[in-house]
Amino acid sequence: MESKTQPDLGVAMIGHGFMGAVHSGAWESATHSFDLPLNPARRVLVGRGGPATAAAAKRLGWPEVADNWQAVLERRDIHVVDICTPSDSHAEIAVAALHAGKHVLCEKPLANTTEEASIMAEAAERASRSGVRSMVGFNYRRVPAIAQARAWIAAGRLGTIYHVRAAYLQDWAADPELPLVWRLRRARAGSGALGDLGSHVVDLAQFLLDDRVVGVTAIERTFVRERPLPDNGGWGEVDVDDCVAFSGGFANGALGTFEATRFAVGRRNALRIEISGSTGAIAFDLEALNELWYYDAREAAASAGFRRVLVTESTHPYSVEWLPPGHITGWDRTFTNEVADFVKAIGAGEAPAPSFADGLHVQQVLTAVSESASSDARWTPVDIQDRERAEVR
Numbered sequence: 462m463e464s465k466t467q468p469d470l471g472v473a474m475i476g477h478g479f480m481g482a483v484h485s486g487a488w489e490s491a492t493h494s495f496d497l498p499l500n501p502a503r504r505v506l507v508g509r510g511g512p513a514t515a516a517a518a519k520r521l522g523w524p525e526v527a528d529n530w531q532a533v534l535e536r537r538d539i540h541v542v543d544i545c546t547p548s549d550s551h552a553e554i555a556v557a558a559l560h561a562g563k564h565v566l567c568e569k570p571l572a573n574t575t576e577e578a579s580i581m582a583e584a585a586e587r588a589s590r591s592g593v594r595s596m597v598g599f600n601y602r603r604v605p606a607i608a609q610a611r612a613w614i615a616a617g618r619l620g621t622i623y624h625v626r627a628a629y630l631q632d633w634a635a636d637p638e639l640p641l642v643w644r645l646r647r648a649r650a651g652s653g654a655l656g657d658l659g660s661h662v663v664d665l666a667q668f669l670l671d672d673r674v675v676g677v678t679a680i681e682r683t684f685v686r687e688r689p690l691p692d693n694g695g696w697g698e699v700d701v702d703d704c705v706a707f708s709g710g711f712a713n714g715a716l717g718t719f720e721a722t723r724f725a726v727g728r729r730n731a732l733r734i735e736i737s738g739s740t741g742a743i744a745f746d747l748e749a750l751n752e753l754w755y756y757d758a759r760e761a762a763a764s765a766g767f768r769r770v771l772v773t774e775s776t777h778p779y780s781v782e783w784l785p786p787g788h789i790t791g792w793d794r795t796f797t798n799e800v801a802d803f804v805k806a807i808g809a810g811e812a813p814a815p816s817f818a819d820g821l822h823v824q825q826v827l828t829a830v831s832e833s834a835s836s837d838a839r840w841t842p843v844d845i846q847d848r849e850r851a852e853v854r
């Protein structure tokens with residue numbers, strides 16, 4: 462499997478919080494699990510100075526630290542910049558890194574606004590002409606059951622797609638005493654549950670259907686308007702959505718209903734997606750991520766029913782040679798698969814997916830959702846061209 466004789470791919474990772482820890486493991490485990498064309502070498506962990514970065518580097522296994530991300534862009538032994546910072550810094554870091562000729566893996570959502578995402582997508586497109594690769598970290602595409610579902614849908618197993626029902630349910634913000642962390646501030650996070658969780662389900666639905674959301678109607682709510690400030694006492698305003706519900710139309714005619722919330726008490730990390738077509742349906746729940754439920758509408762009604770497929774066979778996507786069937790995988794494994802796909806694409810000189818252009822389209826959907834929610838759920842076309850067309854009509 463792993464071959465240390467392959468040319469190496471020096472990695473600098475920016476940020477060492479939650480995603481920094483998860484990505485650190487993924488860079489390591491990808492080489493143990495997959496036959497990669499290049500050998501990723503974790504080289505520099507970038508933080509914001511102080512002892513925290515050195516402590517994180519020790520804990521997470523990075524040999525060197527830096528206190529600002531600009532420093533790593535000049536290094537010739539760094540080929541990949543992995544962005545694990547909050548989304549207000551994605552655009553600046555990614556555009557500079559691409560400009561410096563570094564491949565970029567950027568956490569989701571791609572950016573905080575459509576404008577930032579457009580600039581990033583343009584920079585990525587320009588860089589790709591010189592072989593510089595970029596990818597957004599929508600890791601749920603790399604759940605084996607999801608990849609399998611996409612393959613079945615592409616093969617026509619569900620027939621004409623009528624419905625997508627997608628919900629991403631968490632409950633960590635339901636406690637009103639929870640401090641005003643960056644995820645609850647518009648200036649840092651762009652939006653609330655919408656950008657954080659909604660971006661995942663929009664990407665997933667578009668990925669599964671290989672289709673685009675073209676218009677939406679949305680409602681948002683902020684249930685807890687003031688929260689304690691994390692550092693200095695006092696209170697601050699929550700200026701993002703706590704939850705959002707929206708309906709969306711797909712270009713091919715399917716209807717999507719979406720929900721993203723941090724207030725679904727008892728639901729810790731439930732990403733559920735169900736797709737109904739003319740000849741079948743699939744259902745998936747992240748809290749049981751090895752399972753894909755499949756319904757074949759062509760079977761005799763008397764014995765038909767959703768059946769559970771355990772997506773761990775060697776013939777299923779992302780199977781690992783040395784893992785026998787039924788030896789189930791976990792949430793963090795999606796990041797291993799993500800890193801492996803990224804490295805394979807770089808090695809093959811191909812464009813990895815999801816691209817920054819895909820990330821931009823998700824951002825355009827999020828922007829349309831916000832606009833609709835702030836105008837009494839008015840139907841809002843997604844991309845600018847569509848909107849202009851609608852105004853002309």
Ligand SMILES: NC(=O)c1ccc[n+]([C@@H]2O[C@H](COP(=O)([O-])OP(=O)(O)OC[C@H]3O[C@@H](n4cnc5c(N)ncnc54)[C@H](O)[C@@H]3O)[C@@H](O)[C@H]2O)c1
Nearest residue numbers: 476477478479480481507508509545546547548568569570
């Ligand atoms: N794919 C997923 O399932 C998933 C899950 C959680 C978070 N995320 C995304 O990952 C990103 C980071 O989220 P997180 O949960 O790890 O946040 P976090 O708060 O746990 O960590 C953020 C890290 O970024 C560092 N940082 C911030 N600005 C920096 C700068 N300018 N230079 C260097 N370091 C900087 C912070 O010091 C911290 O180490 C966000 O975009 C978030 O949406 C994705």
